[in-house]
Amino acid sequence: MKLSAPTNAVWGVALALGVIGIIAKWAPIPFVHDYYEYFIMAGFAILALACWLKGL
Secondary structure: OOOOOOOHHHHHHHHHHHHHHHHHHHOOOOOOHHHHHHHHHHHHHHHHHHHHOOOO
8 A cells, every 4th residue: 555645735724623622621612621521532533534635
């Protein structure tokens, strides 16, 4: 299996989700604070899929 680098847009979305999730752990952001773990996992999953699937 050959991995490829994700595009800048996908990398930015994954980074934004991860950072929002990390900040929401300590800051009371409405809706996000209750689900911060899912935001972090979603960012990682998007980044992992983008590396695995060619062209994303």
